[in-house]
Amino acid sequence: MTAARPIITVLCPRAEAETQDPDQLQRPEGLEPIEGLAEVRYTDAAGLGSALEGAQALFLWDFFSPAVQQAWPQADSLEWIHVAAAGVDTLMFEDLRRSEVTVTNAQGIFDRPIAEYVLAAIFAHAKDFAASLRHQQNRRWVHRETQQVQGTSALIIGTGAIGRETARLLRAVGILVTGAGRTAREQDPDFGTVVQSADLPSHIGGFDHIINAAPLTAQTTGLIGEQSLAAVRPGAHLINIGRGESVDEAALVQALQDGDLGRATLDVFAQEPLPTDSPLWTMDSVTISAHMSGDVLGWRTALAEQFVQNARRWLDGAELRNIVDTAKGYVPRH
Amino acid sequence: MTAARPIITVLCPRAEAETQDPDQLQRPEGLEPIEGLAEVRYTDAAGLGSALEGAQALFLWDFFSPAVQQAWPQADSLEWIHVAAAGVDTLMFEDLRRSEVTVTNAQGIFDRPIAEYVLAAIFAHAKDFAASLRHQQNRRWVHRETQQVQGTSALIIGTGAIGRETARLLRAVGILVTGAGRTAREQDPDFGTVVQSADLPSHIGGFDHIINAAPLTAQTTGLIGEQSLAAVRPGAHLINIGRGESVDEAALVQALQDGDLGRATLDVFAQEPLPTDSPLWTMDSVTISAHMSGDVLGWRTALAEQFVQNARRWLDGAELRNIVDTAKGYVPRH
Numbered sequence: 001m002t003a004a005r006p007i008i009t010v011l012c013p014r015a016e017a018e019t020q021d022p023d024q025l026q027r028p029e030g031l032e033p034i035e036g037l038a039e040v041r042y043t044d045a046a047g048l049g050s051a052l053e054g055a056q057a058l059f060l061w062d063f064f065s066p067a068v069q070q071a072w073p074q075a076d077s078l079e080w081i082h083v084a085a086a087g088v089d090t091l092m093f094e095d096l097r098r099s100e101v102t103v104t105n106a107q108g109i110f111d112r113p114i115a116e117y118v119l120a121a122i123f124a125h126a127k128d129f130a131a132s133l134r135h136q137q138n139r140r141w142v143h144r145e146t147q148q149v150q151g152t153s154a155l156i157i158g159t160g161a162i163g164r165e166t167a168r169l170l171r172a173v174g175i176l177v178t179g180a181g182r183t184a185r186e187q188d189p190d191f192g193t194v195v196q197s198a199d200l201p202s203h204i205g206g207f208d209h210i211i212n213a214a215p216l217t218a219q220t221t222g223l224i225g226e227q228s229l230a231a232v233r234p235g236a237h238l239i240n241i242g243r244g245e246s247v248d249e250a251a252l253v254q255a256l257q258d259g260d261l262g263r264a265t266l267d268v269f270a271q272e273p274l275p276t277d278s279p280l281w282t283m284d285s286v287t288i289s290a291h292m293s294g295d296v297l298g299w300r301t302a303l304a305e306q307f308v309q310n311a312r313r314w315l316d317g318a319e320l321r322n323i324v325d326t327a328k329g330y331v332p333r334h
Numbered sequence: 335m336t337a338a339r340p341i342i343t344v345l346c347p348r349a350e351a352e353t354q355d356p357d358q359l360q361r362p363e364g365l366e367p368i369e370g371l372a373e374v375r376y377t378d379a380a381g382l383g384s385a386l387e388g389a390q391a392l393f394l395w396d397f398f399s400p401a402v403q404q405a406w407p408q409a410d411s412l413e414w415i416h417v418a419a420a421g422v423d424t425l426m427f428e429d430l431r432r433s434e435v436t437v438t439n440a441q442g443i444f445d446r447p448i449a450e451y452v453l454a455a456i457f458a459h460a461k462d463f464a465a466s467l468r469h470q471q472n473r474r475w476v477h478r479e480t481q482q483v484q485g486t487s488a489l490i491i492g493t494g495a496i497g498r499e500t501a502r503l504l505r506a507v508g509i510l511v512t513g514a515g516r517t518a519r520e521q522d523p524d525f526g527t528v529v530q531s532a533d534l535p536s537h538i539g540g541f542d543h544i545i546n547a548a549p550l551t552a553q554t555t556g557l558i559g560e561q562s563l564a565a566v567r568p569g570a571h572l573i574n575i576g577r578g579e580s581v582d583e584a585a586l587v588q589a590l591q592d593g594d595l596g597r598a599t600l601d602v603f604a605q606e607p608l609p610t611d612s613p614l615w616t617m618d619s620v621t622i623s624a625h626m627s628g629d630v631l632g633w634r635t636a637l638a639e640q641f642v643q644n645a646r647r648w649l650d651g652a653e654l655r656n657i658v659d660t661a662k663g664y665v666p667r668h
Contacts, residue, residue, distance in 0.1 A: 050338045116483050119507070120457035128452040129621070133467055136622045139615045140609035148630040151452050172506040173453070273475035281473045286461070298481040 004327050006038045007055040008317065011060040014044050028061045028084075028304040030186050034311045050075040057305050057314060060084060060091070062216060064185060069093040070301075075101075080320065082310055084303040086110045086294070087243055088162075089216035092329050103324040104310055107331050109302050110294030111165035114213070114241050117293035119173065121239045121265035122209055130287060150174035155207040157181075157223070158214030158242060160330055164190040166213055178207070182219070201227045215330040216243035224248065229255035235262035241293045244269035249280070256285050267293040284324055335662040340372045340649065341389040341411075347396040348378050350434060362395045362418075362638040368645045383408040391648060393641050394418060394425070397440075409435075414654065416644055419636040420444045420496060420628070421577055423550035426663050437658040438644055442667050443636050444628030445499035447595035448547070448575050451627035453507065455573045455599040456485060456543055457656050484508035489541040491515075491531055491557070492548030492576060494664055498524040500547055512541065516553070543571050549664040558582065563589035565609035569596035575627045582599045583614070590619050601627040 010031070015024045027042050034040060043051035045067035051060065052075045060068070063085035068075075072095050082104045083091060091103065124130065126147040135142045154170050156163045159181035167177045167190040168244040180193030180200060188194050194205045197214070200223060204210060210232065224238065225324035232238075238261055240247055249270055255261045265287040266280065274292055280286050310321055325332045344365070347356045351663065368374060377385035386392065386409045394402070401407075406429050411511050416438045417425060425437065426525050460481040469476045490497045492510035493515035501511045501524040513525030514534060518610035522528050529537045531548070534557060538544060543567065546552040559582040566572075572595055575583055582635070583604055589595045599621040600614065606625055614620045644654055659666045 062587055073493075096653075112484055115509075117461055117480075119485050120454075120461040120463065123450065123454035124458050124463055127451055127623075127627075129454065129458055129463065129623075130467055132621065132623045133464055135624070136615060136620075139610045141624045143624040143626050143629070145629050145631050145633065146447075146451075146626065148447055150446055167345060173503060210396075276473045281470060286470075287466065289463075289466045290469070290475045290477040292477050292480065293461075295477070297479050299479065323493065 006057065007042060008034065008038045008057040008059060008311065009041045009043060009048070009051045009055040010059045011048055011051075011062045011067065011085070012042055012044060012121075021066070026061075028059075028300065028307070030301065030304045031308060034308055034315075037315050038311075052076075052078065055313070056080065057082070059311075061304075061307075062327045063216055064090050066090055069095070072096070080104070080314055082307050083146060083324075084212055084307065087215055088324050089243060089329060092326065097134065097326045102320060103326055104320050104322045105324055105331060106303055106306055107161050108324040109299065109306060112169075113163050113296040113299070114162050114294045115166040115169040116213055116296075117289075118213075118239055118266065119169050121174070121287065122152075122154070122170070122237065124287070125263050125265065126152075127239050130284070134284070151176070152208040153178070153206065154209040154211060155180055155204065155209045156191065157246075158201070158212065158220075159188070159191060159194055160213070160333070161213065162241070163211075163213040166211060167191050170209075175209070178203075191304055197223060200224070204228050204236075205231045205233050207236065209239065212238070212242040212246050213242045214242045217329040218246055220246045222246070222248050226251040226254075229260060232260055233249060234260065236260075237262055238264045238267075240264070241267050244272065249278075253279050253283070259286070263287065267287075267291055340391065341375065341625050342368065342372045342391040342393060342645065343375045343377060343382070343385045343389040344393045345382055345396045345399055345401065346378060346386075347374055347399070356440060360636065362393075362583075362641070364635065364638045365642060368649075369643055371649050372645070382535045386410075386412065390414065391416070391645070392643075395638075395641075398424050400424055403429070406430070414438070414648055416641050417658075418641065421549055423577060423663060426660065431660045436442050436654060437660055438654050439658055439665060440637055440640055441495050443640060443657040446494050446503075447630040448496050448628045449500040449503040449635070450571055450630075451601065451623075452545055452547075453503050456486075456488070456504070456509070456571065457623065458621070458655065459571050459597050459599065460486075464618070468618070479516045479578075480628040485510070486542040487512070487540065488543040489514055489529075489535070489538060490525070490547055491580075492546065492554075492560050493522070493528055494527060494547070494549065494667070496575070497545075497547035500545060504543075509543070512537075513578040531557060534558070535565045538562050538570075539567050541567065541570065543573065544572045546572070546576040548576045548580060550579055554567060554580045556580070556582050558586075560588075563594060566594055568594065570594075571596055572598045573600075574598070575601050578606065583612075587613050587617070588616045590617055595619070597621065601625055 012025045041051045043102045049071040050267040056079045060083045080102045157180040159179045179194035180197045184196040267289045346359045375385045382401045383405040391414045394417045414436045487510040491511045491514040514529035514531045518530045519528045602622045
């Protein structure tokens with residue numbers, strides 16, 4: 001009898017929620033190198049509990065699934081969870097936080113794509129592209145004056161990897177960038193000045209673009225609410241690529257209707273998909289996309305490759321990359 | 335009797351073409367410093383002929399007006415024409431070319447705004463914003479994979495000031511830039527490699543983004559035609575911020591329908607306003623704006639200021655800035 005191979009469970013989404021055909025399981029591609037070194041169990045949410053029994057590792061390919069908490073009692077041998085997402089908020093339940101399980105995430109994969117989405121949103125607003133498209137649909141030739149982006153200012157809330165890449169990209173085109181984070185500081189290599197997020201209403205009025213790139217934590221839930229929105233510069237542009245719950249959507253709708261805010265570009269929402277009765281859908285000053293800011297062609301391949309690399313380290317007993325501080329809810333900066 | 339003051343005629347547009355109320359003349363603001371040093375005659379197109387009699391200078395505030403050619407016989411003392419636009423093609427009639435009149439243009443004012451419009455168009459296409467807006471109008475949550483901009487390639491046709499600023503801005507976000515101009519060359523400070531525009535079909539297939547930033551001349555009329563469009567990389571994106579006549583619109587529509595081209599973002603057209611029966615209006619793969627790519631807030635003030643500065647030089651007998659080579663039809667690079 002040989003030594004038992006380590007067991008890695010992979011939670012996969014199904015193509016359609018209603019089918020129970022196991023062939024419909026949407027598995028990550030490229031895990032063959034790991035399959036030679038460990039027993040890899042592919043499962044859906046319903047089978048997660050039994051698939052976790054005896055497993056030392058869990059790969060959350062279905063990265064927003066809430067199934068882990070339910071299956072937790074059966075996770076008798078779990079040492080490591082890797083989440084194929086940057087935000088791990090859906091996983092941060094109390095039993096996990098209190099456990100010794102190491103959590104790693106997909107930090108790095110989404111940084112540049114999301115930074116590009118933010119810059120795309122800034123440019124699209126400045127050049128009034130949404131209005132151009134509406135005029136085009138009506139075959140109307142309407143000359144307007146638009147805004148120059150160079151020399152405008154941006155406040156980036158969240159000083160993690162995505163916020164930092166965004167800061168660098170925005171600076172490259174002449175936008176003046178400031179950060180907002182847990183602690184105020186000066187001479188940050190990417191932001192220069194970082195103001196305190198907790199003090200957002202007293203800072204937010206100084207910026208043309210306000211970008212939420214923060215992880216969802218107790219501190220960032222509802223951070224952009226009535227008070228902050230009342231303090232924005234008239235015509236300011238809010239861009240949310242973090243988590244929907246960081247913005248008070250009712251207060252946001254009000255701020256847009258009152259004209260305090262010029263535009264909101266939203267890729268994330270408190271409830272996803274955004275309910276069809278949300279007033280956000282029909283507002284001309286709102287730009288909506290379907291939680292896709294980081295999902296450039298090849299993203300799934302990149303996520304699977306990143307897991308394979310971390311799994312090799314784990315199998316070799318080496319130190320894992322992208323370890324989440326489960327007390328904080330994100331990967332701290334080194 | 336004092337020496338006669340020089341006479342500067344300013345051709346202004348009217349708010350509405352039908353009115354003859356002279357109060358509706360849309361004069362440039364900020365010419366007061368010049369009014370103290372010269373006789374400034376504000377006129378519309380109808381009055382241009384008589385307003386040119388005895389005038390040494392003409393400021394084409396109504397920069398696309400074809401009125402100059404008609405009024406030319408009365409331009410008995412003209413030495414200098416300043417055009418409040420980057421493209422001077424509407425002014426380049428044969429009598430003017432053959433004359434000793436110096437022509438200057440608004441080079442510099444539009445460089446950065448137009449470069450930003452080009453980058454905005456690249457990002458909007460890469461991030462599929464037009465489709466996002468259509469889905470939003472239908473309250474549809476549709477996740478898609480989009481494109482990363484970093485590492486893509488752009489061919490910028492036209493190596494003048496606007497093309498160069500565009501090259502610098504695109505490079506700043508990681509786009510690989512090549513130029514296309516009259517003469518092929520290497521080690522250009524902004525473009526690196528410049529290929530020959532005349533040989534466009536053999537080069538165009540190597541690029542994700544094709545940008546027309548060329549002045550309208552005999553060489554660039556119809557430059558992007560059937561042959562060039564047949565040679566593009568599948569899914570390529572054409573952006574025209576130069577002049578509409580540089581693109582064969584019928585061939586463009588065909589290339590878009592055949593799927594050779596992924597998108598055309600067009601700010602200029604052979605006929606402006608774009609006729610309501612143009613098939614371009616209703617194509618999902620076409621983005622239309624109303625010849626406004628360079629017109630950021632404050633552009634009129636900047637144009638008037640630039641004229642005032644050049645007029646001061648002229649009044650002082652100093653060398654004018656932005657002198658157009660009337661044989662070439664643009665300001666040659668120093």
